[in-house]
Amino acid sequence: MTIAHAAVPTFEEYAAAIWPSLYRRAYLLSGNHADAEDLAQQTLIKAHGAWSKVSRAESSDAYVRRILTNTFLSAKRAERRRPERLLGEDPPELGPPPEGPEERMALWPHVRALPPRQRAVIVLRYYEQLNEAEIADALGCSRGTVKSTAHHALAKLRNAVDGSED
Structure with missing residues (x-):
């Protein structure tokens, strides 16, 4: 008797299905459309190269999310070695803290200003609603590192938004 297994999608099918969410994640990490597109494409290139592992993973999406996060952090480390400043990249002047859902985008410039690892944790x-263990897995670090990184990121965001040190 043969047990029917769920058909594994081809890489092309998987890439087409995951592109919208992959691009959104890449945008949240990179902060602009051009870099998000490059980051998402680089992630898919790496996923294609490791497709046999990705397709056999317990969660292909989690595997690809880790590729995305690692690719983003690697690029940021490389940028630190060769700093480049583009015109118009300065964050806008700080305004009052967001009061409701309609004002959430006011927080975005402050999130973009966070160091790459802190931004990734946030x-x-x-956005992804991952727990500490899932974030630790995606970043390849301990839960304690996730907790302290989140604590420092949130403190920076609070300070940027309302000038408090708490």
């Missing part, structure tokens, strides 16, 4: 926690 995006994975509050």
Whole structure:
């Protein structure tokens, strides 16, 4: 007797299905459309190269999310070695803290100003709704590192928004 297994999608099918969410995640990490597109494409290139592992993973999406996060952090480390400043990249003047859902985008310039690892933790926690263990897995670090990184990121965001040190 043969047990029917769920058909594994081809890479092309998987890439087409995951592109919208992959691009959104890349945008939240990179902060602009051009870099988000490059980051998402680089992630898919790496996923294609490791497709046999990705397709056999318990969660292909989690595997690809980790590729995305690692690719983003690697690029940021490389940028630190060769700093480049583009015109118009300065964050806008600080305004009052957001009061409701309609004003959430006011927080975005402050999130973009966070160091890459802190930004990654904030995006994975509050956009992706991942728990500490899942974030630790995605970043390849301990839960304690996730907790302290989140604590420092939130403190920076609070300070940027309302000038408090708490």
